[in-house]
Amino acid sequence: MTTQPACSKTKWNGREAYTIHNDLVQMVTLPGGGHIAEFQFLPSTGLPVLSPLWVPPWKSIEPYQYRAEKHAATYGPSNEGKLLSGIAGHNICLDYFGPPSEEEAAQGLSTHGEAPSAKWQKTKLRATANEASLTLAVPLPVAGLRFSRQIRLLRGESVAYFEETVVNEKKADHFFHWTQHVTLSPPFLGHDTSRIAISATRGRTFSGGYGGNELLASGRDFHWPFAPARNGESIDLSLPFAQKGLGFLVSILLNPRRQVQYIAALNQPHGLLMGYCFRRSDFPWVAIWEENMARTNAPWNGRSQTRGLEFSSTPSPVTRREAFAVSPLFGTPTFTTVPAKGKVTAKYLSFLAHVPEDFGGVRDIQVVKNEILIQGSGRRSSLHLPAAGLGDNGWAK
Secondary structure, eight states, rough: OSSSSSEEEEEEEEEEEEEEOOEEEEEEEOTBTTTTEEEEOOOOGGSSOOOOOOOOOOOOGGGGGGGGHHHHHHOOOOOHHHHHHTSSSSSESSSSOOOOHHHHHHOOOOOTTGGGSOOEEEEEEOOOOSEEEEEEEEEEEETTEEEEEEEEETOOOOEEEEEEEEEOOSSSEEOOOEEEEEETTTTTTTTTTTEEEEOOEEEOOOTTTTTTTBBBTTTTTETTTTTTTTTOOEETTTOOSSSSEEEEEEEEOOOOOEEEEEEEEEEEETTEEEEEEEETTOOEEEEEEESOOOOOOOTTTTTTEEEEEEESSSOOOOOOHHHHSSSBBBTOOOOEEEEETEEEEEEEEEEEEEOOOOGEEEEEEEEETEEEEESSSSSEEEEEEEEHHHTTTTOOO
């Protein structure tokens, strides 16, 4: 692999993929569902070559090739099996966040909408001496939408810039959910080795529990990061995987006083930090999902440890009927809108950083001019990541 920015078609675990890279990092994205499967430093940098993103323990397929009569025994029924057959790392939920209704499932819809189970097409690829970019797009015929995502890497930066656009092809306004389902797992994530940081304020535990294997009490409000456990104790949600055999869902309100929010996870032994920055006006919520060997049905089979940090326009993964029957939570809207024959665009970024041993935990992350400022709690308390893409496209405005 050359150190000049480039993008090429490749394979990932036997599936169609695109790898985009610069001189520091590489990212792998899958046309089958649009999932971001890997994000890591290049071996040539001498930095930790560990991708934080979740790779399920089951062999995946292209989700658009899922057929219930052939694949349900392996991946589950079509209402969730279509998604799970191809899921990896960071996936998008569009135009709803959660399961389909019984009637929608009968029409072939699956969890989290059409986008993460459809076949995406390359519409643009660009590579120069200073940057590489890739644009994939997908039609969503049931929703009457078109969606596109551009990923851009600049030379000398460990930052990936995302620009996503939703186009409404209908003559009526469309109310929908837009969720970045970022999912992390071991070996990057561990209870004794990792810490989660979010620009959060308060939250609410999911009222539906976790199939009888819930770690947390249901339908309770709390202040980040301490949530009420089912046994009456308080659980620090910044520490993943508190108890095997249990899982949870919570809705987190992001800080209303901040324009730009963040989610981040730090692996302390490797000194490896991964984070995302995004506008609160696009994504005012984070849904946290943790599966800690609690689900025993296929394809989970009690083998998965994963933590979802899902920044979103809506707080909870429920059916569309439930979601739109709910009034604003904590005074904050729970859906977004694209006008008739109109479009909306969201920009966000993901980054990797190597932090020193005495950095401590993440205290704050900000975007400032052409850099990302990461503040820690330890003796060496700040890092400055170059991020020229913030300024040249008005991302931080």
